[in-house]
Amino acid sequence: MTVIGDILRLLTTADLWQAALAASVLLLLPALGGVISERSGVVNIAMEGMMLTGAFFGVVADLAWQNVWLATLVAIVAGGAMALIHAVVSIRFRADQIVSGIAINIFAAGMTVFLVRRIYGVQDIGHVGPSELLPNLSIPVLDQIPFVGQVFFQQNVVVYIALFLLVLVQVVLFRTRLGLRIRAVGEHPHAADTAGINVYWIRYGAVITSGLLSGLAGAFLAIGISNTFVPNMTDGRGYIALAAMIFGKWTPLGAFLACLIFGLGEAIYANNSTIHVSQYLLSMLPYILVLVVLTGVIGRSNPPAADGIPYVPGAE
Amino acid sequence: MSEQVSGAPAVEMRGITKAWPGVIANNGVDLTVRAGEVHALVGENGAGKSTLMNILYGLIHPDAGEILINGTPARITGARDAIAHGIGMVHQHFMLIPVFSVGENVMLGREPVTGGAFYDHARARKEIEALTQRYGLALDPDARTGDLPVGLQQRVEIVKVLYRGANILILDEPTGVLTPQESIELFGVLRDLVKAGKTIIFISHKLREVLEISDRITVMRRGKVVGHLTTKETNEQEIATLMVGREVLLRVEKKPAEPGPVTFRVENLTASSDRGVPALRGVSFELRQGEILGIAGVEGNGQSELVEVLAGTRRATGGRVLLGDRDVTAFDARMERDSGIAHIPEDRRGTGLVLAYSIADNLVLGRQRTPAFSWHGMVLRISAIKAWAKRLVKEFDIRAGNIDVLARTLSGGNQQKIIVAREMGNRPRVLLAAQPTRGVDIGAIEFIHRRLVAERDEGTAVLLVSAELEEIRSLSDRIAVFYEGRIVSIEPADTPEERLGLLMTGGGSGTRTGAA
Numbered sequence: 001m002t003v004i005g006d007i008l009r010l011l012t013t014a015d016l017w018q019a020a021l022a023a024s025v026l027l028l029l030p031a032l033g034g035v036i037s038e039r040s041g042v043v044n045i046a047m048e049g050m051m052l053t054g055a056f057f058g059v060v061a062d063l064a065w066q067n068v069w070l071a072t073l074v075a076i077v078a079g080g081a082m083a084l085i086h087a088v089v090s091i092r093f094r095a096d097q098i099v100s101g102i103a104i105n106i107f108a109a110g111m112t113v114f115l116v117r118r119i120y121g122v123q124d125i126g127h128v129g130p131s132e133l134l135p136n137l138s139i140p141v142l143d144q145i146p147f148v149g150q151v152f153f154q155q156n157v158v159v160y161i162a163l164f165l166l167v168l169v170q171v172v173l174f175r176t177r178l179g180l181r182i183r184a185v186g187e188h189p190h191a192a193d194t195a196g197i198n199v200y201w202i203r204y205g206a207v208i209t210s211g212l213l214s215g216l217a218g219a220f221l222a223i224g225i226s227n228t229f230v231p232n233m234t235d236g237r238g239y240i241a242l243a244a245m246i247f248g249k250w251t252p253l254g255a256f257l258a259c260l261i262f263g264l265g266e267a268i269y270a271n272n273s274t275i276h277v278s279q280y281l282l283s284m285l286p287y288i289l290v291l292v293v294l295t296g297v298i299g300r301s302n303p304p305a306a307d308g309i310p311y312v313p314g315a316e
Numbered sequence: 317m318s319e320q321v322s323g324a325p326a327v328e329m330r331g332i333t334k335a336w337p338g339v340i341a342n343n344g345v346d347l348t349v350r351a352g353e354v355h356a357l358v359g360e361n362g363a364g365k366s367t368l369m370n371i372l373y374g375l376i377h378p379d380a381g382e383i384l385i386n387g388t389p390a391r392i393t394g395a396r397d398a399i400a401h402g403i404g405m406v407h408q409h410f411m412l413i414p415v416f417s418v419g420e421n422v423m424l425g426r427e428p429v430t431g432g433a434f435y436d437h438a439r440a441r442k443e444i445e446a447l448t449q450r451y452g453l454a455l456d457p458d459a460r461t462g463d464l465p466v467g468l469q470q471r472v473e474i475v476k477v478l479y480r481g482a483n484i485l486i487l488d489e490p491t492g493v494l495t496p497q498e499s500i501e502l503f504g505v506l507r508d509l510v511k512a513g514k515t516i517i518f519i520s521h522k523l524r525e526v527l528e529i530s531d532r533i534t535v536m537r538r539g540k541v542v543g544h545l546t547t548k549e550t551n552e553q554e555i556a557t558l559m560v561g562r563e564v565l566l567r568v569e570k571k572p573a574e575p576g577p578v579t580f581r582v583e584n585l586t587a588s589s590d591r592g593v594p595a596l597r598g599v600s601f602e603l604r605q606g607e608i609l610g611i612a613g614v615e616g617n618g619q620s621e622l623v624e625v626l627a628g629t630r631r632a633t634g635g636r637v638l639l640g641d642r643d644v645t646a647f648d649a650r651m652e653r654d655s656g657i658a659h660i661p662e663d664r665r666g667t668g669l670v671l672a673y674s675i676a677d678n679l680v681l682g683r684q685r686t687p688a689f690s691w692h693g694m695v696l697r698i699s700a701i702k703a704w705a706k707r708l709v710k711e712f713d714i715r716a717g718n719i720d721v722l723a724r725t726l727s728g729g730n731q732q733k734i735i736v737a738r739e740m741g742n743r744p745r746v747l748l749a750a751q752p753t754r755g756v757d758i759g760a761i762e763f764i765h766r767r768l769v770a771e772r773d774e775g776t777a778v779l780l781v782s783a784e785l786e787e788i789r790s791l792s793d794r795i796a797v798f799y800e801g802r803i804v805s806i807e808p809a810d811t812p813e814e815r816l817g818l819l820m821t822g823g824g825s826g827t828r829t830g831a832a
Contacts (some may be wrong), residue, residue: 176433184413184424191411194375194398195425195476305414315374 006275007268014150016267021151022225024256024263025162029217030241031248031255032162032169032212033083038250039173040206043308045101046086048215048238049108054079054218056112059229062128072134072219079215080208082108091200094310097283105238111232116118127228134158134224158220166211170252182206186304189311199311214238228275250303262286300308325387326351327403327513332381334367341367342378343539349484351386353533354506354516355524359536360559360757363726365519367487368536372517373405374398384647385484390578404482406473408489408519414462416695419444421461422476452508467498474505480819482555485509486517491525492755494613495783497821503529521559521757523552523566524786538593545767560759570769576605580746585635587625595621598635608778610767610792610809612785615818618801619781620662623750626779627659628652629667639746653682658744660735662751662781664728666800670737673726676705679738697777703743712737713763714767729760736764738778740771747771750781765791785813 010016030047037044058075062068086104090097116125136156143153171181185202186193191198221237222229240262241255248254265286272279327349332754334342334667341364349355352450357365363778367678370376374392385516392398398405412421412681417441428439433742444457453471470490477485487506491499506516506529520526526533527547529733535543535558543558556564580603584745588594603609611619624630626637628649637645647655661667680701685693705719716726723731732753738745749768753761768791772778782788795807797819805819 065625113678172433175435177427177429177435178417178433180420180424180427180435184416187415188411191421194395194405194407194411196394196399197425212669303705 017151020264020267023266024259027111027259030243033213034245035209041306046104049105050079050082050214051218054215055222075219076215082213083211106146248304318723320656327763328384353531356530363536364539402483403706404477493774529574581638583636603777607793610788610795613798656745658739660749675720679705708737729756
């Protein structure tokens with residue numbers, strides 16, 4: 001009982017929710033990318049690798065040029081470049097998209113470690129100076145609101161960007177012509193093709209966008225939350241984002257809610273000193289929750305009908 | 317778009333040639349379609365009709381030949397070009413997105429937009445209402461497309477094509493998926509469209525329909541045009557002969573049945589549909605050895621559920637099924653099969669075959685555990701399976717390179733023959749044949765019909781379910797009419813079509829009611 005009491009007490013603190021939101025944004029960006037990619041019909045499990053690549057090149061660029069914005073841009077482009085590989089392999093060459101995704105994740109892990117040794121000749125890549133990090137930003141006036149102010153308006157700049165992107169992606173997918181076309185391509189590419197929509201362009205665009213978003217998440221991780229690159233520092237977050245996407249039924253808002261649950265779990269785990277229970281047990285919390293929820297409490301969740309199926313024009 | 321003069325050619329295709337590796341799908345094909353006519357393009361599966369139309373619609377690029385639209389040469393390299401030339405296509409497999417609304421499906425690719433990017437629901441609705449009023453095609457723009465019956469989905473396809481401003485409509489096997497009732501409605505729509513100045517290319521292999529709806533006919537066989545006909549001056553037999561390349565029997569030849577003892581008895585059977593509502597409301601009938609009992613009815617009146625219960629793939633909620641003296645009501649599919657009930661399912665690709673299996677594997681499916689094909693039901697006797705498959709392929713005239721070819725690659729007719737061969741392969745006591753010739757070409761229909769009659773003459777009790785009244789009437793020895801989950805009447809084989817039609821829609825009075 002005391003454990004539950006501890007957690008409940010923790011849940012009333014603004015500190016916890018502030019940390020939870022930041023942690024969930026780190027998952028939200030790749031999850032949004034996954035939603036876009038899969039809505040267009042390309043299964044994307046490579047967010048992990050794209051994020052890691054973004055994190056690495058972000059740190060490299062930041063160390064080299066001492067400019068965090070340029071570094072962030074590099075990270076985004078690096079994520080996009082990895083996504084381009086996935087796009088070419090799965091769209092142009094119609095390869096199995098799961099295999100391609102796994103390959104990219106393994107490749108990214110190996111490549112980044114190799115490049116650290118190659119470029120810096122040591123295990124440790126070095127640290128980015130405090131002024132070269134993505135800044136925290138307090139919104140004047142709003143940040144003075146009790147509780148809410150600290151949670152929502154004293155955050156890293158990337159958090160604001162991610163929340164804006166969340167709304168943007170939700171609106172684009174479900175309210176615009178472009179969104180209608182993306183979803184059409186993901187549901188029934190032949191129908192889209194016969195309606196004069198270029199299936200390939202839509203899919204390339206969607207997959208690359210997923211890489212850009214994952215790259216931004218990588219930058220947030222490496223030069224926002226942390227200040228260096230550590231091998232495998234993404235620590236499975238790309239996969240958790242994938243789970244959040246499925247959990248959220250391939251919708252941006254749904255994915256965000258799922259990310260919040262994971263983020264909350266992570267924040268509770270980070271605050272484990274105030275809870276009298278094994279930290280390992282705590283770290284399992286969000287995943288146990290997912291398994292329970294996926295068994296059907298939220299109802300069946302159906303992927304886009306053509307998700308994972310390469311498009312071959314003219315074939316039924 | 318220039319004003320179309322009735323009678324002037326709307327579409328001219330000259331010397332169209334398209335070769336795939338190993339086959340010439342179109343070989344110097346000429347086609348002229350006059351403005352304002354219904355032009356039927358007929359031929360067996362694989363004759364090259366669809367290839368030709370996909371070329372016209374820009375989905376396939378020809379190796380040679382030219383296309384003229386309204387007298388001017390046209391370069392059509394994609395659906396966009398075709399749409400720009402006023403050509404629209406209603407595909408055999410609908411190009412509709414089930415989870416989208418009717419409005420979204422119609423608009424897709426030419427969506428009205430507000431504020432530069434936002435999909436304009438209000439304008440979409442208005443556009444569709446205008447179209448449906450103009451052509452008398454009622455549709456709810458906000459309905460979820462996947463929830464609509466097939467006939468209405470096809471209507472969405474037609475409205476979609478009209479929305480794109482099509483003057484030339486290609487309909488690829490439009491009646492293949494429709495009930496007889498829906499087909500009649502479709503023909504009404506087509507006549508209205510012609511009145512409104514549209515030109516229609518109608519692809520079909522159902523000759524009665526072609527004779528009913530078309531003005532002129534082009535017949536294709538093996539990639540070539542083998543005849544240009546005027547509908548008024550031809551008949552079913554002439555077209556069939558041209559299509560198949562030899563005389564075909566359009567009527568089934570059979571001697572009177574010599575029914576034996578009752579071998580299969582269904583008593584007051586009830587069952588629910590997938591949605592949990594009653595689909596069978598007390599069905600009773602007897603089936604004798606050596607007879608074909610036809611089940612007529614508009615689709616969706618419980619016939620599918622009946623066959624599934626009898627085949628062991630659906631649970632009965634009440635009543636009994638007796639095979640001889642044995643109660644087989646609660647048997648699962650394997651037990652039914654083992655006790656001598658064979659089943660040709662209505663869904664060939666979903667239930668009848670494993671498309672990713674070879675012909676040989678499909679032919680042995682369901683019997684893989686028997687000592688003939690495996691040791692102790694564990695290790696397959698590959699050579700025995702191959703020998704068996706070779707025999708059946710020959711006996712049932714399944715046309716394929718060899719028995720290791722995947723079922724997926726075969727035509728519908730040959731796929732169906734695999735199922736027929738497997739189910740008839742070792743003398744069933746009862747044969748449940750559901751839509752045995754659906755979507756199959758004339759040659760294969762003739763063949764399957766002959767085999768069904770031969771099976772009857774060997775003493776098998778055959779239950780035939782078909783949406784084609786003509787098929788029911790020509791094959792059956794007795795006809796049971798289904799309506800709302802009950803047999804409303806059992807009629808003799810020579811019952812006029814009008815009377816059956818009336819009974820099928822709940823009218824008329826049964827001579828004998830099958831419901832208890």
